[in-house]
């Protein structure tokens with residue numbers, strides 16, 4: 357029987373259980389729906405990256421003999437049943453989605469398909485252990501990472517599977533493939549997308565970086581992290597594959613990396629149990645902390661003009677390459693919440709707009725961690741000192757000099773983390789927009805009120 361494989365966050369052929377299920381059933385229509393609800397708010401990096409990833413999947417399908425990925429635009433509640441009807445499918449195959457929007461969309465699509473006698477088969481997920489699976493002794497979900505991680509590590513992990521090696525493929529009658537090609541704004545770069553590029557980057561990291569990852573992961577000036585986040589976001593590789601490759605490694609770096617993948621799964625699990633925490637405070641008492649409305653200072657933060665070099669470097673990196681180093685995500689987020697007293701949701705929205713790897717669970721819970729209101733929060737009173745953090749994690753200033761052009765010349769700017777007023781004036785770099793010590797006191801005073 358003809359069937360439909362509806363790709364969403366699993367833009368790969370290898371180790372794709374839903375695709376294997378579809379291929380076992382009969383001729384397959386490979387479908388992607390460009391959903392305005394997700395495409396609309398996506399910023400330029402995410403759009404460019406997704407489009408490139410779709411083009412890569414389209415090419416891989418053609419290599420297998422398929423007429424190509426069938427990309428249609430519109431509401432999946434109408435477009436998926438229409439595609440199923442067009443090829444006479446009895447079932448639509450997907451990897452389950454666990455985000456708040458994805459769950460509700462899939463229920464609506466399932467109901468619409470059901471009216472036409474078509475089933476929605478969910479096989480696999482973007483996670484090693486699907487959200488909602490890990491429980492404590494009393495059947496409840498974990499609210500802090502360490503015990504979650506202990507149980508998560510012990511869950512069954514099916515071995516990665518190969519890509520389908522054959523298949524009959526279908527196309528929509530009307531359907532020339534309509535993969536979008538958004539224009540990248542000048543100056544914006546995104547990584548090379550697609551399954552092959554992902555595996556190449558991962559192999560390179562395994563060879564070059566994994567064993568020292570526990571130390572290099574905190575150095576924004578070095579290329580010490582895997583850069584897998586965007587590939588995981590779009591499912592160009594499954595984390596199961598990364599864990600399988602790491603299982604042969606015994607280094608501290610490999611152990612730390614496994615743990616980081618655990619954080620990704622923990623946040624997805626928390627969001628699945630408590631979808632409200634995508635927008636609201638996980639620890640509800642933080643909702644009554646006094647914040648300022650975002651104004652000019654918020655704009656200076658967004659544009660990387662705060663006069664704090666490491667903050668500005670991060671915010672400029674974000675807008676240039678759609679990615680920011682994890683340490684700097686923490687520093688810039690802390691600066692917004694604790695130095696500028698702006699609520700985390702404003703910053704989270706800005707990050708989600710610009711990040712190519714923007715992921716609701718990791719981003720919004722990452723923000724809540726910094727804001728002191730999340731699971732395992734960094735205590736609110738521990739306020740990051742942006743200058744001290746810069747000096748500690750970017751000791752030679754390589755990161756700051758790379759992203760803040762005004763501070764690049766070591767002859768004119770000998771200390772890129774704390775340039776003097778004379779140097780700032782000479783190179784055209786702004787004075788700090790606030791005084792960190794003063795704002796730290798202010799943040800703690802506001803916090804005392806809700807303690």
Ligand code: FAD
Pocket residue numbers: 573581582583584585586588589613616617619620621623680681682683685686689707711713714715716718719720722723726
């Ligand atoms: P690596 O250091 O190589 O880590 C490997 C993988 O582990 C990452 O690809 C990611 O999947 C996972 N990981 C690592 N750190 C974390 C973490 N703290 N939380 C959850 N997963 C983690 N990550 C996103 O994928 N999307 C986001 O939108 C996002 N927003 C964030 C916002 C804030 C304020 C903070 C503090 C963190 C955010 N993170 C987010 C987590 C982390 O910063 C990125 O996953 C990481 O920087 C991606 O680069 P990498 O792949 O080179 O990471």
